[in-house]
Amino acid sequence: MDLTASELSQIREDLHQIPELALHETRTHDYLLGKINAWQTPYMTIKAVPAVPTAILVHLAGTRGERTIGYRTDIDALPVTEKTGLPFASTIPGQMHACGHDVHMTIALGILQHFTQVQPEQNMVFFFQPAEENDYGGKRVFDAGAFSGMWRPDEFFGLHDNPQLPAGQIASRMGTLFAGTTEIHLTFTGVSGHAAFPQQANDALVAAAAFVMQVQTVVSRNVDPVRGGVVTIGDLHAGTIGNVIAGSAHLDGTIRAFRQTDIEMMQGRVRAIAEGVAATYGVTAGLQLIQGGYMPVENAPEQTRDLIDFMTADPATDFSDIAPAMTGEDFGFLLQQFPGTMVWLGVGDPQHTLHSDQMSPDEASLLPGVQALTRFLTHRMAE
Structure with a gap:
């Protein structure tokens, strides 16, 4: 018998109480593994990934076994202090499933449990992935060689929750669903000094302010407005007191766009601006641009058309087409490797x-x- 609504809710609430940050999801890993082991069948194989020890791979051998269908869920949480007041709120200070990965894991477990009761026609690989929010866990596991041999999916599917949509509705689109992203980490280093003698210092704070203003032109003057993009500087730290010129300033931000070519162009513009500001203000710039596995989430044409046609025709599914979003997801990296x-x-x-x-x-x-x-994965196995 499949998991009931109340059983799924209990799993979600259990997971919600133990949110853990990227690559530290040990309690989450143990909880998931406990559930999976309880559903062990002769056609199930579980695989660990020593290079990424909180990852779990589960293989179900199909009755026909001609192809392998992958399903991925992320398992990490965010460094957010929960303020929901829920009776099952986070028990870990400063950490919360504020992106709904507890929901993602619950859905994956529900699907997996079904196919432990009803052997699938085709092989299946379930990937419980650490480090989606940062540290690009999907790429780490791929680079560790985990998806080889019988563990290599012919196609991969995944889900992300959306609080703006009605409960239970499925939505997707042909083409790019989510943007690719790049982290910006920049430090300007100058010379600190007394506020009364600016000629004897090189003000890193002024350089940082100039950089923040200039990067506002990256999107407005370089990206096709039909395609869109984002450069946001969300964190700036400089100085210690009002009468001391700051000798260093550190900024963190993000680049986002729907096309990888646009992301790479925007990276080049951010780098050029940082170097130009440094030269103008007589400071040095230490810039890191980190994309990791956060590529655009580009839905493959064949699988996505089939999913949309199936969901639209399925009377039990509430499906809607949806516009792309600037949210980032490292499932984009896996979709570069597998349709x-x-x-x-x-x-x-x-x-x-x-x-x-x-x-x-x-x-x-x-x-x-x-x-x-x-229902869709069952349908997909018959294709």
């Missing part, structure tokens, strides 16, 4: 956004999400 599709799952909390300390998904989304994706 596949990512979908949104509506979780019905329109008052709060992803990463909000008050985001509270509606658990009525869990069972419809499991059932819709189980």
Whole structure:
């Protein structure tokens, strides 16, 4: 018998209470493994990844076994202090499933449990992935060679929750669903000094301010406005007191775009601006641009057309087409290696956004999400 709505809710609430940051998901790993082991069948194989020890791979041998279908979920949380007031709120200070990965894991477990009760026609690989929020866990596991031999999927599918959509609704689109991203980490180093003698110092704070203003032109004057892009500087630290010229300034930010070519162009413009500002203000610039595995999430044409046609025709599924979003997801890296599709799952909390300390998904989304994706994956095996 498949997991019931109340059983899925309990799993989600259990996981919600133990959020862990990237590459440190030890309690989460043990909880997941405990569930998976309880559903052990003769056609199930579980694989560890020594290079990324919190990762879990599960292989189900199909009755026909001509192809291998992959399903991926992320398992990490965010450094956010929860303010939902829920009775099952985070028990780990300063950490929260504010992006809904507890929902993602619950859906994956629900699908997996179904196929441990009903052997799939085709082989399946379930990937419980650490470090989606940062440290690009998907790329780490791929680079470790984990997807070789029987563990290599012919296609990959994944899901992300969306609080703005009605609970249980599935949404996706042809082409790019999410943007690719690049982290910006920049330090300007000058010479500190007394505020009364600016001629004897090189002000890193002024350089940082100039950089923040100049990068506002990267998108407005370099990116096709039909395609769009984002450069955001979200963190700037400089100086210690009002009467001392800052000798260093550190900035963190992000680049986002729907096309990899645009991301690479924007990286070049950010680098050129940093170097130009440094030369103008007589400071040095230490710049790191880190994309890692955060490529654009580009849904493959064949799999995505089939998913949209199936979901649209399925009377039990609430499906909608949706515009692309500037959110980032390292599933984009895996979709560069294997054709596949990512979908949104509506979780019905329109008052709060992803990463909000008050985001509270509606658990009525869990069972419809499991059932819709189980039906689609079953259909996909017959193709």
